[in-house]
Amino acid sequence: MSETEPPVLLTLEGAVARLVFNRPHRRNAMNSAMGDALDAALATLEADPGTRVVVVSGAGGHFCAGLDLGEVGSQDSEAERLAAAQERNRKIGERYRRLSALPKVVVAAVQGAAHAGGLGWVCAADIAIASADARFCAPETLRGLVPAQILPWMVRRMGRSAATRMVLRADVIDAAEALRLGLVHQVASDAAALNSAVEAVLADIRKGAPTAIAETKALIAALGPLAPEGYAEAGALAFARCAAGEEAREGITAFQQKRAPRWAS
Template sequence: MTFETLELKREGFLATVTLNRPDVRNAFNETTIAELTQVFQSLDSGPSVRVVVLAANGPAFCAGADLNWMKKMADYTYEENLADAGQLAAMLSAIYHCSKPVIARVQGDCYAGGMGLLAACDIAVSADTSNFCLSEVKLGLIPATISPYVIRAMGEQAARRYFVTAERFSAQQAKACGLIHELVTPELLDEKVTELVRQISANSPNAVMQAKRLVQTVAGQTLTPELVAATVKGIAEIRASDEGREGVRSFLEKRKPGWLS
């Protein structure tokens, strides 16, 4: 696949998707949205990929919406805005529902719609010099389409503040509210991401996919008999799977499992 606004690199089990519009701080437009949707849908079904890293070139991770794209949107009708927002929602869904774990490598500032990209990922590693902002209300807008992901990632209480203040906050504050998992100096960013990729790649590919789906299914649900029954079914199915059986056997036999051979 070739792209106008992205780079895609494959190394063994790892696929790295890199935002490549550094001249506009990786702000996205309709082309970026379409390309991100396409690449994540493709990686979702790619059997050789176990981990995806979402990265960016240049000093910023993502500044949100491109200004020229915003100029076009200023004259959109309600129906056109509805269709446009639907494409953004599809992109975020493609990242969030990708069956492979997605690690965000945040090397610089992340604002507005860029926060949606970050929040749709499973794991977020950031340079400690990055800044974050949900700036929509400054423009008379709200972070509606990204809100399901951002609120899940940072929690309701933090969202109540940052949605309405539109203030810039530090990487340290982002980690404190749970938006960022790991905070490192810029020089150690690649090392930390590589460490996480190796840890994930050492695990059962099927179990990793099912574990990701498990979190999405169980999180926020009421503890009902139906939910308990679903988890009972889940462990029974994974125990009976080929990788489940191989993993237990290899542990008992004190050898490496087949997926590491």
């Protein structure tokens, strides 16, 4: 698999659309090319009245490992790093919002790593099903970063207490714990069982009236905003400040070198 392959695959199969993160050599980490491809895929789904269900998954046995850290802090000056990180983080948050706002049922089928920004996709989906090998983590603080755009989605899915523990401890949890915390709705024993579980959900959704399902999603959204007004922009700025700083430089370097970060005391 090389970067010449499309980073996102979108197939429309009648009432079902399948959106696949397609950078398996990077555990489907999100880079700028994937972001552009996701924007195009979301625009297609927003304009397609025939699709009733969107299944989101990852190629190569992983869901999504979050942001590709190779692009963080790659600009020359601190001002450039700040601006690039803020814009990148803002766009990521908007993509979660667009996926959630689709008048279609969104199902996340999760295998392997669902880390950092990958958690955002899991929580922005309406229904999340994981295979037993799935692993979930919000490791941003370990990299000198903050979980800016994923935090509201985690709080909505898991509740404030569970989300707080997860983002502050930054440990890896398995599929069984994710089910207990409400991060996912169902755990399947393996990849084959995951496919079967997703197909069962699709069969159930097809029984519902499309307009009624869309209106129901709109009513759920009307129950209250995801976050206070201005949070997304404040989150993008907080992420940018951290991404442009020395802690992120050390945290990302330590991650790439597979060692513990050496924080200043």
